[in-house]
Amino acid sequence: MFSSLKSLNSNITTNYQVSPHPTLVSGPWKIHDGKKKSTGTTASIFIFDKKVLEPRSGGLSGRSGASIKRLQEEVVERLKREAGNLARLRHPSVLQVLEPVEETRNGGLMFATEKVTTSLGGLLQEKDTQENSGSVGSRTSRYMVEEPDGSRWRRDLDIDELEVQKGLLQVAKGLEFLHESAGLVHGNLNPEAIFINAKSDWKISGLGFAGPSDSVETRSSLPPLALSEVLHQDPRLPPSVQLNLDYTSPDFALDSNVNPSADLFSLGLIIIALYNSPHASPLKSHGSLESYKRLLGAPSSTPSQGNSFLCSGTIPKDVLAHVLPRLITRRAAQRLTAREFQQSQYFDNILVSTIRFLESLPAKNPNEKSQFMRGLQRVIPEFPVSVLERKLLGALLDELKDRELLPLLLQNVFAILRRIPNARRILPEKVIPQLKEVFPVGKGASQERDSKKDAGLMVVLENMNIIAGNCPGKDFKDDILPLIRLGMDSPTHTVVDAAIKCLPVILPALDFSTVKNEVFPPIASTFSRTNSLAIKVRCLEAFAVLCGGSADDGEIVGDDLSGIVEKSKPQPAKSSILDKYTMQEKLVPSLKAIKTKEPSVMMAALSVFRQIGRVADADFLAMEVLPVLWSFSLGPLLDLRQFGEFMSLIKNVSSKIEREQMKKLQELSSGESTGFQNGTGTAPKSSSSFVPSETESTRDNFERLVLGRGMAALNNQENDLWGGLVSDTPAPQASTPRTASAAFSWSSTIGSTGRQSSLTARSITPDFKLNSFPSLEPTAKRTSSPAPAFSTLQPSTPNPWSMPFTPNHQHQSPGTSGTGPSLASLGSINASGTSPARTNLQTATNYSAFSIPPPPSTQTSSAFAQPSPLLGNGASQPQQGTPKQGLDKYQSLI
Structure with a gap:
């Protein structure tokens, strides 16, 4: 954006970055935005190009070259004197010069001042454009401002009554300084000689015609004002380098008298121009001294209270009745002085008095400052937004170095930020840099406890919602998050509490990595080391928010x-x-x-x-x-x-x-094979295989689920209870018809208490009693591996649904012995409760084909006295196991 002007060669262009195009023009000066390269300080570069004085057609072309050169030198000398006068005068109401005037290579002039946004003349011209263009002009009444970093924003130039009062008050202070301290008369006070800076302060400039007063004997280095020369309007020169007769006092034009009251007459004309439409002086001399004298010679063309000072707009009643009659008067002795003007009733209101007190704040004592800051919070809502942004906010930020007033100052700063619409631009640009200076963080920062700084930090943390809502994410992470961590590390519990309370506000402005690595650790550290219950609770609330809850x-x-779901909430x-x-x-x-x-x-x-x-x-x-x-x-x-x-x-x-x-x-369970498996693999499917029903399959799956066993676990047991009784060779097929065959579905298990639990059973002919079968006698011939012996205790309540059965055509009478189903046929039923092959009914009734070893006791034996090894850990258990051990293992499974 910025570049050195190639047509100029000076120290200013060497030390400053200068925008290539002027942001505004005031009188003969073109004003460029600038920035000092070493410090980054913004400035305004005033540049006068001597080319504007070159002869034009019908202008200086008929004159000799010597005469033209002399006129040019006079103008350059006057402008140089203007810049020199500004450099020698130091006052808040006088434009501050940063770099003295320099001559450029082509004979022009250049000097640097504090940053200005516009002149009062330029502002009034913009207001005329807005009013004449109607609704469309609302857009043209704003300047597009380009910042040094390349950003652009619209600056509202509209002014209200308070800004006018404030500005006139500042101009009056500047005139008081010129008249009473410097012993000078401005001589050419007009809207183009008043500049407005970024803080909305009105500054006096245009001192090219300034000189000592005739009525006061002062030893001034400036020569007296030669009225005969300055009043003469030379058509060979541009109007911008000559005296503006429309704002000139009759003391100059009619009396040839140079006195301070002449500036007050000019000030009265400026006030009329502020309310006039268009915004111009009521005197229209058109650069002619004769026209000026003629206007003041006729009552109808002379501004007075009787003709409302020739103003087409509405002038405030106090101004119209008490101020202008004491300024726009022919007799100089009847005019107000600059000091008296400041004390007029026009400025007697709370808002103007607040601004005046704020401007003189450094001279007040601590008690007065404290009272003022407390009361300021109550009147802030009454101020116009423009005054808050441009005047009050800047003045408060300048006072933040006052440690005693820090909490009160910050409260007022955040109260202003709530009201202004440009807070998103103002906060990172003006407020955050000040906060970084007041609350330094890092290795070199002082860690001494300061109650005033703690109170100030409390104010910052309590207003974190304003900061988070108007601060970009990167600036928030780099500049604001360290302040929150500074609060967490504070030895003051209230500060720690306020810092943790900020968590719900700051989370939307941070990314996951920042929250995890820079927000959670300090909260966890504070939680672990604090002895305050309130801080612990606050940390826990923060943890809940971090885990997905809300504050x-x-x-x-x-x-x-x-x-239970509450539908209302x-x-x-x-x-x-x-x-x-x-x-x-x-x-x-x-x-x-x-x-x-x-x-x-x-x-x-x-x-x-x-x-x-x-x-x-x-x-x-x-x-x-x-x-x-x-x-x-x-x-x-x-x-x-x-x-x-x-x-x-x-x-x-x-x-x-x-x-x-x-x-x-x-x-x-669903991922495992659902087929029937034995110890070596899946049993072959044949016409004699038993296929369980859908209900039985579902129940079997449920059994495996609640018992904590899978199909594979059951098939892989080496010493399965029933597998031990399975014959090495499958039983031969029966010769009886298929319809007479018996199908078995066993899934009985023995509970740890010794009772039989029948989970799945089927019976075609359950019309028999258990005692109808004789006791099984051992035989010498075996066709299968020996099975472990069972206890001989007879179950108290036999369950016929889980016992083997005999088809009706082979059912034995109670007195018959040697017949019944072979126990080996039971052994051929695998752990899933099904038989791999259909049993030959004749073979099933031959007890001599398969038998078991004799029990150790001669008492009546039963195969259901000891706990089943199926309910332990899946392997065979010693037959000496107790019921309590089986119960423990059952509970561990389910």
């Missing part, structure tokens, strides 16, 4: 785990900010380390666990979270309602664990 969450309604699940790893590995250990049993801490921790329960793994919840919840729930200080909340969460978490574990087991 204003109350009791969270039970979700589908409890079956739905609680949609919020995505957690922290990841699951950080919650499980970093956050939960901090929660487990809580020692206090205060209800407030316990309930705040409950909110955190409620959020963790939505994210954490089921096994982590079972092993790590549930024990902590039970421990906290048994706190001796909890009331009934609080204990109920803990129990509700415990039940919800337990339900979640149970549901996920069952789901996992079901997925494992």
